Amino acid sequence: MAVRIIFLGPLADMAGKQSVEADAPLDWAGLLDVVGKEVAAQLxxxxxxxxxxxxxxxxxxxxxxxxxxxxxxxxxxxxG
Structure with a gap:
């Protein structure tokens, strides 16, 4: 099935989208693969x-x- 990944703030700008779905189950390595290199570097x-x-x-x-x-x-x- 699916896991919904939500990008907040500047991470959404980097990803170019607000959310994406990935296959479940999802672990850390899978998350890094799904979000793309720029967001993965930030993570x-x-x-x-x-x-x-x-x-x-x-x-x-x-x-x-x-x-x-x-x-x-x-x-x-x-x-502030």
């Missing part, structure tokens, strides 16, 4: 987080998304 940065099923992962490389899950790619937050 390697410590300040970029990944959430699965509404929970921010403490270790994003341990991603194990299953059918129906939504994976959100969260860019660094800035503000």
């Amino acid at each position: 390697g940065e410590e300040r970029v987080n990944v959430a699965c099923g509404g929970q921010v992962l403490a270790d994003k490389t341990q991603l194990q998304a299953k059918d129906g899950d939504e994976v959100a790619l969260l860019p660094p937050v800035s503000g």
Whole structure:
């Protein structure tokens, strides 16, 4: 089935889209393959987080998304 990947903020600009679907199950290596080189490079940065099923992962490389899950790619937050 499918996992929905949501690109937020500047990651959506890099990807050129707001979301994409990938085959389930989806692990870290699969996520990097699906999102493209530019976004994958950003995901390697410590300040970029990944959430699965509404929970921010403490270790994003341990991603194990299953059918129906939504994976959100969260860019660094800035503000004042």
